[in-house]
Amino acid sequence: MENYTETNCVKNLSSISSSKSNMTPDVREKPYSCEVCGSSFSHKSSMLNHLRTHTEGKPYSCGVCGSFFSQKSNLLQHMRVHSGDKPYSCEECGTSFSHKSTMVTHMRTHTGEKPYSCEICSRSFTLKSALSKHVRTHTEEKPFSCEICDRSFTIKQNMVIHMRTHTGEKPYSCEVCGSSFTIKQNMKNHMRTHTGEKPYCCEVCGSSFRENSTMLKHMRTHTGEKPYSCEVCGSRFSDKSNMLKHRRTHMKEKPYSCEVCGSSFKMKQHMLRHLQMHTGEKPYSCEVCGSSFSQKATMSRHMQIHSGEKPYSCEICGSSFLRKSNMMTHMRTHTGEKSHS
Known part of the structure; x- marks a missing residue:
C-alpha cells in the first residue's frame, strides 16, 4: 500500500472544503474522507487522528514507561495506570474506575442490562467480548491453538491455562500451606479447606458447600435431573464422572x-x-x-x-448377621441348598 503522511492528507483538505457546498445533505455530515481506506468523518481533527492509524504516527509518549500513543486522550488515559487516578465513580456502590467505559460496563451489574444478543439463540450478554466467545459455541470456531500439542480453544484464557500442563507452571499459591495451583479459582477453593468457609448454600435443604459446582451436583438429588447419558445403553447420570466410569463397563477400558x-x-x-x-x-x-x-x-x-450391629437379616426367620456371606450361608438351611457336592 502507498505510504501517506499527514502533510499529504492535509493538502487535500482544501479541495474537499471547496466542494463541500455542492454535497448533498447526507454527505455534508461527514465531509472529511481518509484517502487510504475511505472512512468519512464529520470533523477535520477526527480525520487527522484516524490518519495516524495508517502512518503509524504516535507523537504522544509516556514520560514514565516510554509507551507511544497516536492520540493525546489515549496518553492521558494511560497515565492513570501510573498515577492510580480513578475519576469515574459508580453512583450505586461508589466503586471507582480509571476509564469511563469500564464504569459504564460495571453499571450493568446493577441495572441488569445485557445489550449484546446472540443472533442464533437470543442469549444476551453484558459484554461484547462475552458475546463473541459465546458465538463460537455455535460456530465451533477455535482460534487459539497450543504451539506444543496443537490443541485448539475457543477462549484465549483456556489456551493459556492449558499451556501450564506443558510448562508445569503453577502461579497461584496458598498462603497457609504453600500448595500451588494452575488456576486461580482452584486456589480459592482450596483456601476454604483452611478457613472452613462454605459460601454456596442449597435453597432446598440448607446444606452448604465450598464450591459452586458441588452445590449444583447436590441440587440434582432434589430435582432428579440426570443430564449425562451413556451413548451405548442410554443410562442417565446426575454426575459426569459417574457417567464416564459407567462407560468403561462397555469399553472394558x-x-x-x-x-x-x-x-x-x-x-x-x-x-x-x-x-x-x-x-x-x-x-x-x-x-x-x-x-x-x-x-x-x-x-x-x-x-x-x-x-453389635448386624445389618443382614434372614427374610424367612428374621435371624441377623454381621456379614452378608454369613446370612447367605444361613439361608441354605431353609432352602436345603448344598453349596459343595
Whole structure:
C-alpha cells in the first residue's frame, strides 16, 4: 500500500472544503474522507487522528514507561495506570474506575442490562467480548491453538491455562500451606479447606458447600435431573464422572495402572486401594481398639463388632448377621441348598 503522511492528507483538505457546498445533505455530515481506506468523518481533527492509524504516527509518549500513543486522550488515559487516578465513580456502590467505559460496563451489574444478543439463540450478554466467545459455541470456531500439542480453544484464557500442563507452571499459591495451583479459582477453593468457609448454600435443604459446582451436583438429588447419558445403553447420570466410569463397563477400558505390578483398573480409587497392598499402608484406624485397615469399608465392617450391629437379616426367620456371606450361608438351611457336592 502507498505510504501517506499527514502533510499529504492535509493538502487535500482544501479541495474537499471547496466542494463541500455542492454535497448533498447526507454527505455534508461527514465531509472529511481518509484517502487510504475511505472512512468519512464529520470533523477535520477526527480525520487527522484516524490518519495516524495508517502512518503509524504516535507523537504522544509516556514520560514514565516510554509507551507511544497516536492520540493525546489515549496518553492521558494511560497515565492513570501510573498515577492510580480513578475519576469515574459508580453512583450505586461508589466503586471507582480509571476509564469511563469500564464504569459504564460495571453499571450493568446493577441495572441488569445485557445489550449484546446472540443472533442464533437470543442469549444476551453484558459484554461484547462475552458475546463473541459465546458465538463460537455455535460456530465451533477455535482460534487459539497450543504451539506444543496443537490443541485448539475457543477462549484465549483456556489456551493459556492449558499451556501450564506443558510448562508445569503453577502461579497461584496458598498462603497457609504453600500448595500451588494452575488456576486461580482452584486456589480459592482450596483456601476454604483452611478457613472452613462454605459460601454456596442449597435453597432446598440448607446444606452448604465450598464450591459452586458441588452445590449444583447436590441440587440434582432434589430435582432428579440426570443430564449425562451413556451413548451405548442410554443410562442417565446426575454426575459426569459417574457417567464416564459407567462407560468403561462397555469399553472394558482400564486406564489406571499400578506402577509396581502393572495391574490395570477401571477406576482411580480401585488402583489406589490396590497400591496399599504393596506399600502396606493402613490409613484407617478403629477408634475403639486401634486396629488399622487399608480400606475404609473394611474398617467400617470391623466397627460392627464393637457396636453389635448386624445389618443382614434372614427374610424367612428374621435371624441377623454381621456379614452378608454369613446370612447367605444361613439361608441354605431353609432352602436345603448344598453349596459343595
